[in-house]
């Protein structure tokens with residue numbers, strides 16, 4: 406069922422770009438000095454946090470992110486992972502965490518040359534290992550601006566060999582604005598082009614553009630104005646939860662700020678395009694706490710929560726609570742890991 410049916414039941418929702426490793430970030434102290442721009446945010450926050458991660462932290466960060474997705478009616482997460490000091494096996498840890506909660510996940514490891522050729526090779530290998538073992542995934546690439554042409558070509562080749570797309574940040578901020586053209590000969594329709602804020606209207610890259618309005622506002626990178634693209638447009642959180650209906654509301658409000666004629670129906674089309682990326686969610690069942698009256702109704706309704714969720718035939722949420730895991734225990738264990746992560750980050754250079 407889709408929104409527009411005036412009842413309380415829909416199929417599942419898909420978060421088209423997430424970073425489950427970032428769930429602990431909100432419990433970790435911020436940088437001593439406020440970052441000044443996008444690259445400064447990457448250097449002082451994310452490129453410190455990812456180096457602090459070990460597999461145990463990744464596990465509980467993913468568990469918490471997965472359970473929060475489930476509690477928002479999101480039944481599939483398309484994840485993009487990076488942990489340069491704990492690469493091998495990291496995608497298995499994330500896949501197992503999501504399976505424990507009962508949420509679908511499409512994993513990828515974000516390859517980058519930031520840690521030298523060896524780091525890039527190990528990232529490629531983690532994608533290869535996971536996909537070869539039958540894992541549900543894509544080939545991850547951090548972004549063209551942190552990768553050599555050889556690394557980009559290797560990632561594209563691996564993805565093609567496995568019949569999957571590449572999941573890559575594209576033209577997110579100023580630092581990455583000019584690198585999209587290096588993907589022109591590589592990108593195919595199954596690629597996820599994440600952000601696209603600084604892509605020209607007629608960029609010509611194949612793939613689905615994943616719009617992350619809350620993250621883009623948070624990082625002050627500008628408005629992507631996704632209606633200008635011919636590509637399909639999906640919605641992601643970029644690691645800030647996995648509440649797709651809330652991301653839809655943010656997408657609607659940001660678009661209206663830019664253009665008062667923008668329709669909620671257009672933003673809901675981005676939710677539907679996200680579902681196309683993991684079509685199995687069409688068989689998932691989400692029973693909501695109130696009738697789903699359609700995009701305009703949802704754009705102005707806050708606090709919508711599911712009461713019951715069935716994923717792949719299994720009841721994984723009942724009476725508003727996960728059935729397979731104890732959400733309070735997950736929160737407690739994740740908080741312990743956030744303390745460990747903060748200590749690990751403090752010990753970095």
Ligand SMILES: [Zn+2]
Nearest residue numbers: 424574599643
């Ligand atoms: Zn991202």
